[in-house]
Amino acid sequence: MPLYIHNENPNAVVSFLRRAYNPVGFKKGYNAILWFICTGYLLGFTLARISYLNLWDQNSSSSFIRNCGPGEIYWIVTSAVYKHGIAIHLCAVIPGSLLALFQFVPAIRYKALLAHRVNGYLVYTLTIISAVGALMVARRAFGGDMAAQTFSGFLSVYTVIGSFFAYINVKRLQLDQHRAWMIRVWVLMATIVTLRIIQHIMMSILTLVGSYYYTILCGQLAVIASPGFMNSVSSVCAQGGELAYVSVNVDLGTLPGTIAAMEITFGMAGWIAIAFHVIGVELYLAMTPAESERLRQLSYERQLARGFSRPGTAGLTVDKWGDAEVWVPKTIKGNGDAAMLSSGSSSDLEDELVKKPQGVYTV
Structure with missing residues (x-):
């Protein structure tokens, strides 16, 4: 039995909902619900991060430098590549994410096609720029272990290649494939939100377990740790300098332990989030063949007219x-x-x- 059957005689609730989502361009209720959930998910996170565009203002409690991971401050201070990379990434991905949400509003595609196209080019450009910035910081972000590096690298490369496929398909008027690749790209981009949820859960669990340790640079600790903690590791840091590593217990109750918690869980949470999102988006595409077929018929008409x-x-x-x-x-x-x-x-x-x-x- 199909999940969705159009009811010509809807009850009062369905009639009310249709009056709400039909003006936005949706013809089917489940599409409107999925759009509301998914765009709201990304929109909420993006709006919460708009203040991060105020990058280096130490006097603002909502600036990026005041809210970034404690272990990232060292790399911002000592690495020009990291500092410029994170600035490029944030200044591209935050406005790009906001603009991308309008690409999935059917009414804009139907009634303001030129705006949809211009906005699409802006989103493509900002997506590529944000991926470049992410690759610049991947070596050091959240510890820079192999799990974190491969997660950042995979997500950046996937979004660039997926955006390229979407662009090629729309230029060839293959609207069904353009839809599929744009949905894939932005569902994968939203993994950063799911990552944070998984990461916070895992940090709390590892703190409760109490037997997890992670190695952290002395330079990272010197920026944020208390004098008492630095005295306890002074022999190690004195011999190796800022680039020596110290084993730190994962514990959200201390700043060094918080760094350890964030860095040990980042890559793992990222890969779990990617798995969830890949499964979800492919299930959605597999369960909406009627929409894909409709767009392919439309693609056929337009391609035929173009010769x-x-x-x-x-x-x-x-x-x-x-x-x-x-x-x-x-x-x-x-x-x-x-x-x-x-x-x-x-x-x-x-x-x-x-x-x-x-x-x-x-x-």
Whole structure:
């Protein structure tokens, strides 16, 4: 039984909800609910981080420098690459995330297509810039262990490649694939929110366990630790200097222990968040084939009008690059094509689609 069945005689609650989401451009209630949850999830986090655009103001309690992880302060002070990288990342990803939310409002796509396109180019540009900034800080962010580095690297590369695929598909008028890749990119971008939730849970658990340790640079500790703590590790730090490592117990009750808690959990939380989001987005795409098919039909019409050689398959589609059966439009006019379609002779129909003039097919 389908998850969604359109009711022509809705009750009072459904009627009220339709009056709320229809003006935004949604025709199906579950799409509106998912949009509200997902965009609200990212919007809330982004709005909470807007104050971080005030990067280095020590007098502002909401600036980035006053709210960043205690272990990050050392790298901001000592590494120009880290300082500039985090500035580039924040100044691109925060406005980019806000603008991206408008890309998923159907009413804007329907009634203000030019605004949708211009905003899309801005989002593409800011996404790439933010990925560059993230790669600049990946070596040191939250300890810079291999789990953290590979998480930051994977997410940055994925968003750039996914945005490129989305761009190629929209330029080729392959709207179904453009939709799929834009959804994938921004669902993966939202992993940073889920990461924080998982990270805070794990930090509390590791503190309760009490037997976890993490190595931290003496330089990081010297910036924030109390004189008493530094005296306890003075022999190690005196011999190795700022680049010597000290083993610190994971404990949210102390600043050194908080650094250890944040750095030991960051990469792990990131990979768990990615797993959740990848599974979720692929399930959503797999469960909405009707919308994908509708957009592919629309792509076929527009590609045909533009004179593309293979309308319906001009973009990065699986039947073009993979081993899927050739896609055919729902309505084809021509010598016996409809009969071939109904009988399932896809190989013969594929040959006909390649050989016949483009103008023969209409939807």
